[in-house]
Amino acid sequence: MLHLILFLVFGAICVAGAINLLTQRHPIDSALSLVVVMASLAVEYLLLGAEFVAAVQVIVYAGAIMVLFVLVIMLLNAGVEERTKGSRIAVLLGVPGVVIAGVLVAWILLHRVNAAPVPIGAQPGDPRDIARILFHDFLLPFEITSVLIMIAILGAVVLASRPEAVVKRASAEASKAAPELVGAGKEH
Amino acid sequence: MVPLSYYLLLSGILFVCGVLGFLIKRNIITIFMSIELMLNGVNLSFVAFAAHWHALRGQIFVFFVMVVAAAEAAVGLAIIIAVYRTRETLNVDQVNLLKL
Numbered sequence: 001m002l003h004l005i006l007f008l009v010f011g012a013i014c015v016a017g018a019i020n021l022l023t024q025r026h027p028i029d030s031a032l033s034l035v036v037v038m039a040s041l042a043v044e045y046l047l048l049g050a051e052f053v054a055a056v057q058v059i060v061y062a063g064a065i066m067v068l069f070v071l072v073i074m075l076l077n078a079g080v081e082e083r084t085k086g087s088r089i090a091v092l093l094g095v096p097g098v099v100i101a102g103v104l105v106a107w108i109l110l111h112r113v114n115a116a117p118v119p120i121g122a123q124p125g126d127p128r129d130i131a132r133i134l135f136h137d138f139l140l141p142f143e144i145t146s147v148l149i150m151i152a153i154l155g156a157v158v159l160a161s162r163p164e165a166v167v168k169r170a171s172a173e174a175s176k177a178a179p180e181l182v183g184a185g186k187e188h
Numbered sequence: 189m190v191p192l193s194y195y196l197l198l199s200g201i202l203f204v205c206g207v208l209g210f211l212i213k214r215n216i217i218t219i220f221m222s223i224e225l226m227l228n229g230v231n232l233s234f235v236a237f238a239a240h241w242h243a244l245r246g247q248i249f250v251f252f253v254m255v256v257a258a259a260e261a262a263v264g265l266a267i268i269i270a271v272y273r274t275r276e277t278l279n280v281d282q283v284n285l286l287k288l
Contacts, residue, residue, distance in 0.1 A: 003189060003190055004189070004190050007190045007194065007195075011194070011198045014198065014202065015198070015201055015202070015205075018201070018202055018205035018206075018225060019205065021205070021209060021218075021221065021222070021225065022205060022208060022209050022212070022213070027215050027217045027218050027221075027278075030215075030217075030218045030221055031217075031221060034221050034224065034225065037202070037225065037228065038228060041202075041228055041231070041232060044195070044198070044232060044235075045232075045235050047190065048195070048235050048236060048238075048239040049239055050235050050238070050239070050247050050250075052247070053231075053235055053247050053250050053251075056250075056251065056254065057231075057254075060254050060258060061224075061228070061254065061257070064258065065224065065257065065258055065261045068261055068262065068265055069217065069220070069221060069261070069265070072217060072265045072268060072269065073217055075269070076217075076268070076269065076272050076278060078215065078217055078278050081213070081214050081215035081218065081278075081279065082214060082279055082281075083214065084214055084281055098204075102204070105200060106197055106200075109193040109196050109197055109200070110193050110197070129244055130244060130247060130248065133244055133245060133248055134248055134251065137245075138245075138248055141252065145252060145255045145256075148255065148256070148259055149255060149258070149259055151259075152258075152259030152260075152262050152263050153262060155262075155263050155266065156262040156263050156265070156266035157266075158266075159263065159266035159267055159269070159270050160265075160266040160269045160270065162273070
């Protein structure tokens, strides 16, 4: 019973955060509501007995990835987004379509899925078992993901670094503007 | 004891919110956050099925999804910075040319 209450409370927080992400117009508000979604999802993982996944969710998702997002938002000084008018037909057809599809999916999930309740903490979710699977059965995919991360970091550096011509031009302008400063810098 | 279908419903709602945000938002960073929301919804269903079938391997896939999400966030945000540098806007409606 307690688990159901916890699930409902944090599920409601989760959905509220997701809807808030859609309705907020400033990206930083959306980012903070995404943090709420991720933190409450971590609680849902705890309820499912996946303690390690919950910890990684908080550290990697709510920590690292969202810091990256907030950093970029502040770096680019993103303002309130401009709205564009959607087409009227899309609203007229889309909203009923979404409602019908949602009700259908919910009905199928609630009635047709063999919905045995998920027992809490019934499965071993501790880091030892996860590590045994991750570093034994899934060793090759694990190594491939490390290569993937490597490529992603290199790609991010290449993409985010300024093009060489721009840097040269900027440094040339700087040396033209203050040659004595650049010369003093070279001496040291 | 919470039925599996509740978890799947929550996961579906999160995914649909992500799709909606991807379609209706106009800020490129917010669109990117909607993709993260979709990935989170999928992760929840992975963990729920892992708990349901007593298969720990479902949780392993969550880690792989997180790794891919992290790589995607790094590359995607670098692309956003590059786009902002050349066009000086974050509005996707104004980013409609492949080459300036």
